[in-house]
Amino acid sequence: MKKVAVLGAGSWGTALAMVLCDNQHDVRLWTHNSEQKIKMEKDRKNLKYLPNIDLPDSLRLFDDLAKAIEDVEAIVLVVPTKAIRETCQKLNKVLKQKIPIIHGSKGIEPDSHFRISEMIKEEMLPELVDEVVALSGPSHAEEVSVKHPTTLTAASKSERNAIFTQDLFMNDYFRVYTSTDIIGVELGGALKNIIALGAGISDGLGYGDNAKAALITRGLAEITRLATMKGANPLTFIGLSGVGDLIVTCTSVHSRNWRAGNMLGKGLPLNEVLDQMGMIVEGIRTTEAVNQMAKQEKVEMPITAGIYNVIFEKKTPKEVVDHLMTRNRTNEIDDISTLLIDRFKH
Numbered sequence: 001m002k003k004v005a006v007l008g009a010g011s012w013g014t015a016l017a018m019v020l021c022d023n024q025h026d027v028r029l030w031t032h033n034s035e036q037k038i039k040m041e042k043d044r045k046n047l048k049y050l051p052n053i054d055l056p057d058s059l060r061l062f063d064d065l066a067k068a069i070e071d072v073e074a075i076v077l078v079v080p081t082k083a084i085r086e087t088c089q090k091l092n093k094v095l096k097q098k099i100p101i102i103h104g105s106k107g108i109e110p111d112s113h114f115r116i117s118e119m120i121k122e123e124m125l126p127e128l129v130d131e132v133v134a135l136s137g138p139s140h141a142e143e144v145s146v147k148h149p150t151t152l153t154a155a156s157k158s159e160r161n162a163i164f165t166q167d168l169f170m171n172d173y174f175r176v177y178t179s180t181d182i183i184g185v186e187l188g189g190a191l192k193n194i195i196a197l198g199a200g201i202s203d204g205l206g207y208g209d210n211a212k213a214a215l216i217t218r219g220l221a222e223i224t225r226l227a228t229m230k231g232a233n234p235l236t237f238i239g240l241s242g243v244g245d246l247i248v249t250c251t252s253v254h255s256r257n258w259r260a261g262n263m264l265g266k267g268l269p270l271n272e273v274l275d276q277m278g279m280i281v282e283g284i285r286t287t288e289a290v291n292q293m294a295k296q297e298k299v300e301m302p303i304t305a306g307i308y309n310v311i312f313e314k315k316t317p318k319e320v321v322d323h324l325m326t327r328n329r330t331n332e333i334d335d336i337s338t339l340l341i342d343r344f345k346h
Contacts, residue, residue, distance in 0.1 A: 080280045
């Protein structure tokens with residue numbers, strides 16, 4: 001049994017805390033919102049995010065960060081991308097010892113273009129953080145919370161920390177693989193949200209399965225193209241945090257990004273979409289960051305650019321689709337095969 005603090009009481013943080021409780025760990029779930037903590041204690045439910053799920057009796061709730069992390073042996077960070085830096089700064093003030101930091105967030109920071117693990121390592125004092133672990137893959141909190149079979153990847157430059165995370169979470173319904181390609185796993189988990197927005201837009205326009213299949217497939221090519229340029233292993237993207245996460249996020253009504261895209265495709269303005277969602281849609285912020293990255297790295301990402309134009313340049317979804325369909329003719333395989341050849345030459 002390990003003492004573990006899960007920071008972030010959204011749907012995914014709550015679901016991961018429940019997995020850890022099932023594994024007989026001593027689990028503390030922290031929220032910065034005192035009202036949420038009091039309500040969750042009273043109802044023994046997270047009514048905003050997982051309204052139909054009872055919280056385990058053993059799960060303890062905190063709104064005091066220092067008390068939540070006291071004597072813990074691991075921290076699982078599951079806050080929105082825009083809250084990562086602030087949370088790490090708070091940890092610097094109260095964390096007393098170096099322990100594994102595992103994150104379950106998916107996003108890229110605009111302007112810096114940092115992945116989550118890079119943000120954590122930049123903000124936290126070096127004596128408090130070792131190599132970070134990214135826990136990522138095709139997973140909806142709604143399904144994990146009812147113990148449907150789910151498989152993820154724990155990725156870290158430290159194989160020891162990845163195995164520690166695997167042992168912490170793995171059970172008969174929650175299977176965890178390990179990887180040392182944290183660049184690929186983090187980028188796959190973040191960039192698929194952009195393509196999920198596009199899949200939702202396509203469905204909102206009523207274009208059907210042919211269009212969505214093409215979008216997912218060519219979206220995977222874009223993800224692989226940029227991520228390999230940033231140092232990822234292209235083979236990561238035929239795995240759980242690549243094609244696996246892409247499929248589940250682009251095809252499920254549980255996906256916030258698909259739902260947001262679906263409303264955009266039906267003609268709703270962005271501010272109204274976000275108001276109706278009532279939750280963070282990471283793909284919006286990630287689209288801004290990745291569009292910047294693609295231009296900086298001179299990587300062709302037409303789907304990402306199109307979705308950026310819908311969200312930030314007020315182009316209509318129909319205009320963007322028409323542009324994508326009438327682009328210059330290219331060969332499908334050449335760009336990906338070149339990436340693979342270049343990777344294995346080195």
